[in-house]
Amino acid sequence: MGTRTLDRRRLDSPHRDPLLEQFGLAVRRLREQRGLTRDMVATRSGLSAVYLGNIERGEVNPTLLTQRRLADGLGVPLDEIVAAALCPEPAPR
Numbered sequence: 001m002g003t004r005t006l007d008r009r010r011l012d013s014p015h016r017d018p019l020l021e022q023f024g025l026a027v028r029r030l031r032e033q034r035g036l037t038r039d040m041v042a043t044r045s046g047l048s049a050v051y052l053g054n055i056e057r058g059e060v061n062p063t064l065l066t067q068r069r070l071a072d073g074l075g076v077p078l079d080e081i082v083a084a085a086l087c088p089e090p091a092p093r
Contacts, residue, residue, distance in 0.1 A: 020060070022058075030080070041073040
C-alpha cells in the first residue's frame with residue numbers, strides 16, 4: 001500500500017528535476033544507439049524493465065550503485081552517461 005502511494009506521487013509530481021530528465025534521456029539514447037531493448041539492459045544490469053523506464057523518463061533518482069549497474073548493463077563507463085546528461089545533444093530540428 002505505501003509503495004503504491006509513493007509511486008503515484010512520483011509519477012504525478014510537477015517538480016521533476018531537469019538533471020534527472022537529462023540523465024534519463026542520456027540512458028535512452030545510449031541504449032538505443034547500442035540496439036538494446038529495455039528488457040535486455042534490465043537483464044544485464046539486474047534492474048527491472050519498469051524501473052529502467054522510470055529512469056529513462058526522469059521519474060526517479062537512481063542511487064550511485066544503481067547508476068553503476070545501469071552503466072554495466074549498457075556496456076559503457078558511468079562517466080559516459082553522466083557526461084551525456086550534463087552536456088546533452090541538441091534536439092533534432
